[in-house]
Amino acid sequence: MNRYTISVFTENFIGILNRITIIFTRRGINIDALTASESREDGIYKITIELTTSEEQVIQLSKQIEKIIDVIKAFYYTDDQVVYQEIALYKIPIESLDPRLEKVIRQFNAHIIAAEKDFVVIEFTGHKEDTQSLLEILKEFNILEFARSGRVAVAKPMDTLDKYLK
Amino acid sequence: MIRGADIVVRSLIAENAEYIFGYPGGAIMPVYDALYDYSDRIKHVLTRHEQGAIHAAQGYARVSGKVGIALATSGPGATNLITGIADAQIDSTPLVCITGQVAAHLLGTDAFQETDMVGISMPGTKWNIQVRRAEDIAPAIAKAFHIARSGRPGPVLVDITKNAQTEFAEFNYIPCLGIRSYKPYAEVSKEAVQQAAELINAAERPFIVFGQGVLIGKADKELKAFVDKTGIPAASTLLGSGALSEMNTHYVGKLGMHGNYAPNILTNQCDVLIAVGMRFDDRVTGDLKRYAKQAKVIHLELDPAEIDKNVKCTVPILGDCRQSLEMLIEAVHANKHEDWLQRFRELEKEEKKVVCANDLSPTKVGLTMGEVIRFINEYKADDAILVTDVGQHQMIAWRYFDYKQPRTQVTSGGLGTMGFALPAALGAQLHDFNRQVICVCGDGGIQMTIQELGTIMQTKAPVKIVLLNNNYLGMVRQWQQMFFDKRYSFTELENPDFVKIAEAYKIKGSKVTGRAELSEAVADMFIHDGPYFLEVVVEKEDNVFPMIATGCSVEEVRLS
Ligand SMILES: Cc1ncc(C[n+]2csc(CCOP(=O)(O)OP(=O)(O)O)c2C)c(N)n1
């Protein structure tokens, strides 16, 4: 079992996300995280799927995804083949804001991006392990809410989408 | 500007559609209204159930190689198509299904007969789309046809809201020639062909297993040339039957659970396994962990997702198998494998003695399914089409029918859909009224779509229906006998008088219970001008052998 990122480039077609996730549900495979965004090319969407599975399985999944008519290409990568980040937001009660917390924020190179009457919101970007360890620490500070995005990733291999757009 | 409904019909005509199989209802009524005006240019067949419509479209598609068309209303009409959609998907049958949908402003409101057809059909279609504006209808249908028939064929669904059918738009049909995100054919790699040829040239015990891909790729002539040049024994999957004539000297039988003894056993003794247009279905391979482990595998396949899916291959040859076979024929040496072929013939003798003799020329009192097929072979034309339902009769008919030509077999392979045969036979017959179409059914399955006798009556399609009546859900009973201590739980049927039912539909029928009448009854059926219903009462508790039980390896195929 390994962690993989599948990058799927698709036409912007209604239901495409559904078609992709069906492939996972049918085989009983969990998606750890999923993000969708526009890609460099106009009108082409990029869906980034993070999952933990075997190489055999990730190859099969990528082929099944690519079989979807409106999918242009699905690439899969191991973690060392992608540069990736996740963003995390932490909502902390205002009472917890003390020098100890400020030190933690500095150490992690995190930021306070909102301060309201009752709470502050801390933003921190990194790999899951990093955002997770900050979460563990912030539990001491009575964290109220936590949200983490799926992975956004760009590939290291220079194989580009262009040649599949002919 | 013309009405959306007219655009639907004129788009189908532009695609040279000959038949639409369908059933009307509220949300598709504008299209039916339009059909009224075009009845001289496109024929609509009113089935008795939407499942009948889609299976008829499948039967039509399978024998013609063209796209089958099914038309239904929203809600229950559309959901009744689902079994056929799943069937067409797993058996790679090209279909365009058109369903009516509630008006766009009602979508998502649980309106009368609103069902999320795009959602429901998503896992089972090659592609689907909802169209909500009249101007989007023609492009959607053009794309649907292109996707359904190209590459690995499959079912597509176009769901059209009622307002789109009644609104007006310009009509200018532009056939779809390609889609940026969809590359249906890979270019055959010369290196892969070369590697494969080297393996084949050096092989001592090579073995060809072929499937429906050969028929879909119209590569039957190339397969024959390849087999003839290399002298390699070749065996067929269920859906591949007909792709190579069974009279060919290198043809060694059928693969899988109820296939032949020799090809199953020798799969595990070949040194190079050449798979052509087949997908290593579990009914073919038995236990994968013990399937052809000793062999180097060459896989000629169009769908990249099939490569290494079930069986890891040494050399994949992606692309259209007609092209790859042509290239392979060039690259391989002419050869003979007489000793190896002889091993197939020896095992075949054993199967003939232990199984086939009793099936085909039984000495016991009760009739066997096999002897019925024997007489069918005797009287049928060479190009007769055999349509079968699902169960023991399907396996027996497959085992004993003489397949001599491509596209002479229609059956539900991957899904195993009971009730498939009667409507599929109707569709196959409508494609060509002059071909013999023989529909072999069981007493269980025929009752799942028996209402289509009405459609046969109305179209006068001269289908020859042969009901092999064992008074049981025979295949399930066989498993109960073998694996569940003969506990025949809910598999015995109290059946109606089938011949009377046929006659009520104005179809001539007869019933045979004894061996003495069988030959003449089969002959009479073929002589009769028009549809015919022949019921043959067969032994109640016969079993189909050989058999590879679930979880067993191909070499553990049993003769009894
Ligand atoms: C729609 C559907 N339901 C259930 C089954 C399971 N099944 C497979 S074969 C069979 C028995 C078929 O009985 P019959 O049509 O009489 O054919 P026989 O096996 O007796 O020749 C059943 C129930 C199926 N294949 N399809």
Ligand SMILES: [Mg+2]
């Ligand atoms: Mg039966």
